[in-house]
Amino acid sequence: MxxxxxxxxxxxxxxxxxxxxxxxxxxxxxxxxxxxxxxxxxxxxxRQLLPDEVIVSRRAWDALRDALYRLESAAEDVAIDLETGAPTKTDYVNALAHLSEAVRQLQDVSVEPVALGST
Ligand SMILES: [Zn+2]
Structure with missing residues (x-):
């Protein structure tokens, strides 16, 4: 088929x-x-990698880790901002913009394996 x-x-x-x-x-x-x-x-x-092992460069690893940290921080900021008081439409718009920026930074990170374990 x-x-x-x-x-x-x-x-x-x-x-x-x-x-x-x-x-x-x-x-x-x-x-x-x-x-x-x-x-x-x-x-x-x-390098005798196991099937589920991957090697990435230090630069890629650091960039990915930093972008994930920024996204996690943005998610926490937004949760705190929207949980307190009565959020307005502007608060939601700002929260979405904040999250969107963190997601965009994560999308810009390119992580390509240097070496792959064979499956
Ligand atoms: Zn391709």
């Missing part, structure tokens, strides 16, 4: 359209992502 709808790239997680034709369905949105996944798996094998 043919799979319908967009596929999800196993490297970047972006959706892409399957190209019709013979052969196995593509697993990557572009050749460079297939290559990077291959290299990450090879490095994972050389």
């Amino acid at each position: 043919k799979r319908r709808g967009p596929l999800v790239c196993r490297w970047c997680g972006e959706e892409f359209l399957a190209t019709p034709g013979p052969g196995r369905p593509k697993q990557y949105c572009r050749a460079s992502h297939r290559q990077r996944a291959y290299e990450a798996r090879r490095l994972g094998e050389s």
Whole structure:
């Protein structure tokens, strides 16, 4: 049975359209992502990573951790702001803007594995 709808790239997680034709369905949105996944798996094998282990760079790890901390802090700020008193429409708008900014910062973080454990 043919799979319908967009596929999800196993490297970047972006959706892409399957190209019709013979052969196995593509697993990557572009050749460079297939290559990077291959290299990450090879490095994972050389480091004897377990299937659920991933190595990311210190820079990516720090950026992700910082962005998650900012999002968590924004969520706590909003919860406190909206729990006290009778929040107005302006309070909700400000809370949403605060949360949206923290989410945007998280979306800007790019975390690509350096090495992947083989599954
Ligand atoms: Zn991709």
